[in-house]
Amino acid sequence: MMASSYNAKDEDGHITVTGPGGGAVLRSKKPENTAFKQQRLPAWQPILTAGTVLPAFFIIGLLFIPIGIGLFVTSNNIKEFEIDYTGADTSSPCFNCSQNFSWNSTSPCTCTVPFYLEQPYESNVYVYYGLSNFYQNHRRYVKSRDDSQLNGNLKSLREPSKECEPYAYHNNKPIAPCGAIANSMFNDTLELFYNDPNGTSVKILLGTTGIAWWTDKHVKFGNPGGVDSNLSAVFQGAGGCWSLALSNAYKRDSTRSSSSDRLSVSGTTKPLNWRRPVYELDSDQSNNGFVNEDFIVWMRTAALPTFRKLYRIIGKSSQMVPTLPRGNYTLEVVYNYPVRSFEGRKRMILSTISWMGGKNPFLGIAYITVGSVCFFLGVVLLVIHHKCGNRNNGAEISN
């Protein structure tokens, strides 16, 4: 009954009066003899028989297994080190920090986690932070952002989208950047020190750029008022600065808002959980405000509840031939980010990268598996084809 059609011809009560067909009508009734109308278009008519599929199976098998082995070897060559610094155990150096966490504490809690790298890490080393049991893909969370605000739109800066609720306004001031994602931005500071065998600890230089997608940084995200404006002025909207910045902005962005809005606004406020406002994220102006790369990385919500995000890049240095030599290291954490409440975990990961990304044996194993299965099936089919195919050819057509 559901499929009872979208046509009306059956209820059609109208009677078409047609006279008996004359000669001309009769002749035109002859259908056109075209290949399409007669369903005789030339066509390739393939059939999947054991014979035709066999080569395909073998080819897939022979292609996939080497690829898989290649991938597996590549993945195994990648060095990865992971350390959990959540501080859930009493023995953990960050236990205190995790226990005594309070949003209001003014003095940051710091802890040091020592670790030992058994292998030297060559080439660029990528520093990730990892979170577990953190549902960045929760629907309420994912949508809690205002892309237009993040793109530098002034109107959205003053009137954040209601998707940002309950992180849109604080004390009647619009929050910039609004939304749950921004509000919960990861704010632990991780620092790495190499403990030289001679006793000195060398701070490892962590590169802050190149961790976000280029397009995100340059197109999708943008500061209000343009690149060259005074960020704190734009966000604070303090007195003359605010209106000046605005008027500057309006010159560029005149289409958006009406002048009456201007009076009702008096600046934005930082997200509740942030310690610093958005315009103080970095001293480098090109990495400040909405285009701060840490911020952008955080704003790309992860697909799964256990995820890692790129934190820093340790560039290949000329002094030490391996970027990170074998030895003792210390991880210094400014512990700002609470995960204990939702039984989350925090990790720091060091990884080298190949052309196929980080360490991931899955792809290689999967390729080898599928390849072998194909090859095996190819053999099975070959047997079947030889035993049964012949029988079919011979006997069964006679009826």
Added chain:
Amino acid sequence: MGTRVSTLRTLITRYCVGEENWVDSRTIYIGHKEPPPGAEAFIQQRFPDNRIVSSKYTFWNFVPKNMFEQFRRVANFYFLIIFLVQLMIDTPTSPITSGLPLFFVITVTAIKQGYEDWLRHKADNSVNQCPIHVVQHGKVVRKQSRKLRVGDVVLMKEDETFPCDLILLSSSRDDGTCFVTTASLDGESSHKTYYAVEDTRAYNTEKEVDCIHATIECEQPQPDLYKFVGRINIYMDSEPVARPLGSENLLLRGATLKNTEYIYAVAIYTGMETKMALNYQSKTQKRSAVEKSMNAFLVVYLCILICKAFVNTLLKYVWQASPDRDEPWYNNRTDTERQRHIVVRVFTDFLAFMVLFNYIIPVSMYVTVEMQKFLGSYFIMWDDEMFDEELGERAVVNTSDLNEELGQVEYVFTDKTGTLTENNMEFIECCVDGHVYVPHAICNGQVMPGATGMDMIDTSPGPGAREHEELFFRALCLCHTVQVKEEETVDGIKHGIHQGKSTSFYISSSPDEVALVEGMTRLGFTYLRLKDSHMEILNREDEIERFQLLEVLTFDSVRRRMSVIVRDSSGELYLFCKGADSSIFPRVVSGKVDEVRARVEHNAVEGLRTLCVAYRHLSPEQYEEVCHMLNGAKLALQDRDKRLAEAYDVIEKDLILLGATAVEDRLQEKAADTIESLHKAGMKVWVLTGDKMETAAATCYASKLFHRNTQILELTTKRTEEQSLHDVLFDLSRTVLRQHGGMTRDSFSGLSGDCTDYGLIIDGATLSAVMRPTQEDYKEIFLDICRNCSAVLCCRMAPLQKAQIVKLIKASEEHPITLAVGDGANDVSMILEAHVGIGIMGKEGRQAVRNSDYAIPKFKHLKKMLLVHGHYYYIRISELVQYFFYKNVCFIFPQFIYQFFCGFSQQPLYDTAYLTLYNISFTSLPILLYSLIEQHINMDILRKDPSLYRDIAKNSLLRWPIFIYWTLLGVYDALVMFFGAYFLFNNTTFTSNGQMFGNWTFGTLIFTVLVFTVTFKLALDTHYWTWINHFVIWGSLVFFVVFSLLWGGIIWPFLNYQRMYYVFMQMLSSGPAWLSIILLIAASLLPDVLKKVICRTLWPTTTERIQTYAAFGYVPTLLDVSQEASLSVCVKCSFIS
């Protein structure tokens, strides 16, 4: 004032006397004139005006009414609900995703229906406003058609179409007749004669017509076109004369006046009460088996959908039990959300899950199925091979809803005359008292082979016999309803008889009569015309004999005979009767019955149609009595038919047998071949005919319905007279069931041709005994017997019995799919009853064609229709249905699994654009195209090897195991895709610059694999790759890629989110993404390919075997054609000898 009093009085008397149940009848005052006081009550009944409203909507109610109609369909309503839910609650997907497709579908349908209705309005207006000449106060006035009222006297001129149902009062012809063609009503282009009542004939100017003082009493409008009962009361000299009115006086709306200068007629049924309007109102919609399975699958999916939503809701609340999961510090609810009651929250969550998963039942499936059916049906119309040069007609599709049902037929019910046979009657011979006359022998000096068996061909009989012979010829010349048409411009049956200066044709609704009258011409007696109720005959001596036609006792299928009463020039009265042997012989009192009977039976065995002719002298007193009886019956308003039949029964008795005629109705071209193919295709063919058993059986042998080795079981009156019906039935069932075990074993091997099969012959009388509602077990036994017979012949069937048989089979426990083929009005009931009704464009008018679902010019076209088109449509639509469900399982299942990883938060896996466009554009065209042009086997092979049809019998491609296979395949693919992506994304990066991907890349990766997998799956199923397939399949993949690039390539200003920005490009820039896409596609397709190959190799179906051999260049012919032909000759020989 006086009128009123008299009205009241009459009313009272009427009620007191209970004269007439006048609620069921109406009184019409011709020219709105009151009847003379006291004679009749003048009650102005209210009748509708003559406005025809075929349109459904007006300008004002179009939007609400159309919306209502559209949303009454469950599918639309479902989508509307989903859309409204999306509008109301905070849903995971934007309302656009379901609103847009729904809006599109609704709008397109509304526009289409609106346009159709506008056309109807236009047509209505042109009909309603066309000017009509009405006689008012002795003057002809022009009126708009819609202002015509019941009782108006109308002047119609030649070639005008009647605006409403009219009673003929008078015509320009002296005899008060007029000719009418009902081509637009039933397609019969022959001219029918209508008569005016004797007493009004003379009034044929507008002045005179205005003087007619009469009322008409008739029944309230009935939809039956050929039935009408009424009475006209004419007040001439204050003495009312009552005359009967029948369908011969009633001119129907839509018919056209021909060959008559003008007529006067009075309107009796107007507007929506005309018979034509009543007839066009209801035609039940048939549904195909595929549609039923589709609906069953839909219910399953609906259950799956609800289960999914339910499970997820449940798990969500279990999971959320700890507040830190429900509302961790980073992800707070708004205050309004917090304040919401828990029940409301649960309910909204449930709805949100429903919305999230609702794509599993896509709107586009309905649209695609509709389009497939509608566009696909054009291939039937376009088919060159189903075009008949002779008729100049091609196949017609009246309903495209049943295309695939053509591939599912199990029972074929076919009419004999005009369907299996040509219905092109040819007079073969006549037999008078055992002397055989063959017109061809006389005309051409050629001896017909069929007649050589008799010893007395054309021997000159004695003088008494000669008199009989001439009487016989005269009888045939007089006893008919043939008209003579003197122009050449007649469509339909054109039989020229050269007769001096002008060419004339015989026209009749029955081709038998034409053949007989023509045959008489060849034997020396020519029927000239009917003039002033005198029939003129040109006899052998070229003299004109005139007979006054007194009464015509018309033919009907119950009596199976007709009679005329004539008075010859010498004043003698004769009754000539002509009819089926079974209806004549019992009424014959003298004549050479045995000789004639022998000849009739001999002819019947030859497959000829025989009629017997008899006569009776009537004395004037007898005639008086007859007249009295007939008039009495004709005047009755109630039970007129019954009383007429009684009268006829009394009149047609004590006949003297004259002889018999034989008319040949040749088998249609390739009828035997077609029946044989249908048999081989596993269909059971039943012939339902009104003909007598012997004739029908002969046709059945000729058409190879029965073979030499067919064991014939008879269930006829002849047998039931000897034994009780009970015993006969049990006897037969025992015979059949004894063989049954052997039968099933053979039918498994697919060749039931060699074992003994049974043929059943049953006649109408026995059938009605079997069908008697009191004896349910008889029905069961009968069905049991029928089930085991490969062929059944039902003879002596009334039209309604044909439908009964179809209904019986339809309702039997297997619920087989039935198909009825017929060409005449008597087949309409069975055509309407069967699952698929097929009309043959025969000679008996267009009624069958009009009521059919498909119409074909010839019976032989049925073969291609079923074996090729039906097969293709079934294969196509079943793949369409299964594939649609499959691809939506693949689509939605990953989203379902994803809920387990996103805290059951209804987070969609794919972007809105992908959700919306997946079914609309990324994956819609390939399957639509597939469902239009797929040919899994070559057309020629399908036709040559009908047994392939068995492969798809019983809806085999939509059975539950196959459906479950497809669904499981979908689930498997979904699992591969989701977990493939999951392990790839799991806690690692796969870019070479160390950057991470987010959830949208995750979804896009799955979606890409999905689109490619489902498209490749279809590509693997495609057996017929034309350039269009290549274009559409690769094109839609290219479109997907291009769209994704574009969608992610720009910051779209109208969107309030930019989540897809550069996602697709970033994904493609990563090597592992490419590798995993390839891997996942391969892994998804692997099991299906494997299953196909293994099944094909180890357990091939006939179809697959044939495909394999066709691919290797070998076309198998299962039976040699010439061998078959010789076999059939033997069959016929053996039967005759």
